[in-house]
Amino acid sequence: MAEYQVIARRFRPQKFGDVIGQDAIITTLKNALASRRIAHAYLFTGSRGTGKTTLARILAKALNCTDLSADFEPCGGCSSCKEIAAGSSMEVLEIDGASHRGIDDIRQINETVGYSVSGGGYKIYIIDEVHMLTKEAFNALLKTLEEPPEKVKFFFATTEPHKVLPTILSRCQRFNLHRISSANIVAKLKSIADKLAITIEDRALLMIADRAEGGLRDAESLLDQIFSFHGNEITCETVASVLGIMTKDCLFEFDKAAKEGRPAFAFDLVHQVFSEGKDLFHFIEMLTEHYRNILLLKISETDAPYLSFPENEMARYKISAEYYTQEQCLQFLDYLTEAQSKIRSAPSVRIYLENILLTIIRSMKKIPIELLVRRLAALEQSIGRSTGEVKITPAIAPVIAPPPVPEKKIEIKENPPLSITVDPSPSSADLSFAAKPKVQIKQSAPAKTPLDEPVKIRQKSHIIEIEENKLKNQSHYDTIFQFAAIELKGKLEKMHIKRL
Numbered sequence: 001m002a003e004y005q006v007i008a009r010r011f012r013p014q015k016f017g018d019v020i021g022q023d024a025i026i027t028t029l030k031n032a033l034a035s036r037r038i039a040h041a042y043l044f045t046g047s048r049g050t051g052k053t054t055l056a057r058i059l060a061k062a063l064n065c066t067d068l069s070a071d072f073e074p075c076g077g078c079s080s081c082k083e084i085a086a087g088s089s090m091e092v093l094e095i096d097g098a099s100h101r102g103i104d105d106i107r108q109i110n111e112t113v114g115y116s117v118s119g120g121g122y123k124i125y126i127i128d129e130v131h132m133l134t135k136e137a138f139n140a141l142l143k144t145l146e147e148p149p150e151k152v153k154f155f156f157a158t159t160e161p162h163k164v165l166p167t168i169l170s171r172c173q174r175f176n177l178h179r180i181s182s183a184n185i186v187a188k189l190k191s192i193a194d195k196l197a198i199t200i201e202d203r204a205l206l207m208i209a210d211r212a213e214g215g216l217r218d219a220e221s222l223l224d225q226i227f228s229f230h231g232n233e234i235t236c237e238t239v240a241s242v243l244g245i246m247t248k249d250c251l252f253e254f255d256k257a258a259k260e261g262r263p264a265f266a267f268d269l270v271h272q273v274f275s276e277g278k279d280l281f282h283f284i285e286m287l288t289e290h291y292r293n294i295l296l297l298k299i300s301e302t303d304a305p306y307l308s309f310p311e312n313e314m315a316r317y318k319i320s321a322e323y324y325t326q327e328q329c330l331q332f333l334d335y336l337t338e339a340q341s342k343i344r345s346a347p348s349v350r351i352y353l354e355n356i357l358l359t360i361i362r363s364m365k366k367i368p369i370e371l372l373v374r375r376l377a378a379l380e381q382s383i384g385r386s387t388g389e390v391k392i393t394p395a396i397a398p399v400i401a402p403p404p405v406p407e408k409k410i411e412i413k414e415n416p417p418l419s420i421t422v423d424p425s426p427s428s429a430d431l432s433f434a435a436k437p438k439v440q441i442k443q444s445a446p447a448k449t450p451l452d453e454p455v456k457i458r459q460k461s462h463i464i465e466i467e468e469n470k471l472k473n474q475s476h477y478d479t480i481f482q483f484a485a486i487e488l489k490g491k492l493e494k495m496h497i498k499r500l
């Protein structure tokens with residue numbers, strides 16, 4: 001029986017066309033091959049699993065291939081291509097910088113560098129993790145890099161280019177490899193699954209891709225792990241259990257609970273996370289990512305450019321997006337990012353997590369401060385207009401237009417009682433403040449005012465209305481409106497003084 005080869009090795013790209021997510025670099029390399037202007041040294045940088053050594057190997061193959069295709073792809077069939085693919089080539093030497101980091105290792109390279117290749121091809125040194133070399137090793141390497149023999153090339157790969165000596169960096173042509181998008185990783189995993197006859201749900205592939213954070217090799221290793229433990233039928237639940245994470249179902253349930261104002265669900269959810277032994281920190285990351293997705297969807301509306309969900313998941317996100325305002329999403333994101341750094345030092349992670357979820361559910365009942373400010377501005381404007389103090393041009397009117405149709409009225413009880421009488425008719429500038437409430441503050445008319453006509457307000461009284469279906473606790477709003485009323489009173493008093 002043939003030895004099992006891990007997916008990452010088995011499906012390693014053998015030509016430029018197989019490499020995903022690095023199109024610009026591949027175009028540049030092919031152009032260099034076309035013009036035969038190959039630099040002495042190349043540095044491939046990027047996070048792990050993005051294809052640095054893979055690209056270095058393919059370039060090495062292309063340089064020594066005896067049957068290069070018209071679009072500069074190595075043939076894969078000539079002896080040079082085969083030897084490089086098998087790692088047995090005498091011309092292309094791969095050195096692991098992490099385990100060969102000393103000056104003696106580099107001296108060995110320097111000693112062999114002069115021997116030319118028998119077939120007339122290039123002698124290529126691929127040094128992986130080159131940042132691990134010692135300073136002395138770098139200096140020894142520098143001598144060779146300054147005046148490399150003809151037909152000798154150095155390809156370096158590193159995840160940490162800042163640790164490479166600047167004198168080395170300046171002698172290399174540098175390529176920064178991008179993280180690979182989740183969509184690209186999903187597509188690649190899907191093609192691998194097809195070839196291996198694995199049935200795997202789209203959402204499960206996305207969970208793997210998300211966990212790999214732009215590293216294809218990590219994603220392939222995860223698929224390997226799941227495949228070897230769970231066979232040919234892979235569901236979201238399988239992936240979630242292997243990764244020790246929750247499926248997104250619980251997040252959508254949470255959205256619903258937040259909308260319906262069911263704080264008890266916070267405890268249920270945390271209990272579920274704990275009892276199933278899931279990764280708590282990852283759960284908070286998931287929740288943060290969830291609100292980020294909702295916010296992105298709300299901001300970009302129809303075309304959310306960075307969101308790549310399977311269709312059914314996108315539909316669920318669209319429903320959840322209806323539950324929140326942009327301000328709420330931003331507020332939750334602030335809160336959750338702060339929580340991510342604090343939770344590790346919390347005395348009880350469980351209680352901390354419950355508190356986070358409860359706070360989110362409870363904040364759904366709060367009126368966003370932006371909305372209050374807009375309403376106050378609208379109120380001030382309408383009073384200003386009615387006394388002839390503020391002139392509004394139609395262009396400004398939409399900005400101060402009141403928020404969506406109110407559903408429920410709240411009466412403001414003042415303590416101490418405050419009464420404001422506003423007589424908007426031009427003849428009367430009389431504003432009086434009595435000891436008992438006579439008039440309520442109302443703001444509803446401007447919505448009906450046609451924008452193309454001069455604004456006319458003939459209101460004797462104003463009442464502030466709040467859109468809240470299930471407002472149970474009024475104390476919070478009372479406080480805010482008391483402030484608003486006091487501010488308003490001050491303003492009116494000022495106007496009164498002016499008129500006197």
Ligand SMILES: [Zn+2]
Nearest residue numbers: 065075078081
């Ligand atoms: Zn070839």
